[in-house]
Amino acid sequence: xxxxxxxxxxxxxxxxxxxxxxxxxxxxxxxxxxxxxxxxxxxxxxxxxxxxxxxxxxxxxxxxxxxxxxxxxxxxxxxxxxxxxxxxxxxxxxxxxxxxxxxxxxxxxxxxxxx
Numbered sequence: 253x254x255x256x257x258x259x260x261x262x263x264x265x266x267x268x269x270x271x272x273x274x275x276x277x278x279x280x281x282x283x284x285x286x287x288x289x290x291x292x293x294x295x296x297x298x299x300x301x302x303x304x305x306x307x308x309x310x311x312x313x314x315x316x317x318x319x320x321x322x323x324x325x326x327x328x329x330x331x332x333x334x335x336x337x338x339x340x341x342x343x344x345x346x347x348x349x350x351x352x353x354x355x356x357x358x359x360x361x362x363x364x365x366x367x
Contacts, residue, residue: 254321254324256320256324256326257317260313260317260320260328261317263332264311264312266332266336267313267332267335268310268311270336270355271283271310272310274286274343274355277346278346278347280308281308282346284307286339286342286343286346287304287306287339290335290338291304291335293338294331294334294338297334298327298330298334300320300326300331301331304316
């Protein structure tokens with residue numbers, strides 16, 4: 253498996269963990285709308301994020317992995333970091349900064365394990 257695909261798979265797993273945590277507070281429909289907004293915002297800089305797919309079951313980054321498999325120089329970490337940062341920023345406004353901070357701590361912990 254190419255390194256690019258491994259990274260994207262890791263982020264997909266992380267995003268699905270965030271998805272599961274967020275549904276507890278917001279419900280699946282609201283989380284889907286939140287993701288749609290974050291994709292819109294991040295796509296201004298990284299159009300590839302528009303290849304992300306999601307539904308009530310979770311998030312898939314398969315199309316992103318396929319599109320970037322031959323682009324090892326693409327800043328995958330930066331794209332997903334911007335996505336997660338924007339997600340948590342909006343989430344904090346919706347559920348409060350304390351709950352969003354707990355989610356952010358989990359994210360940082362997960363990212364640290366991969367580094």
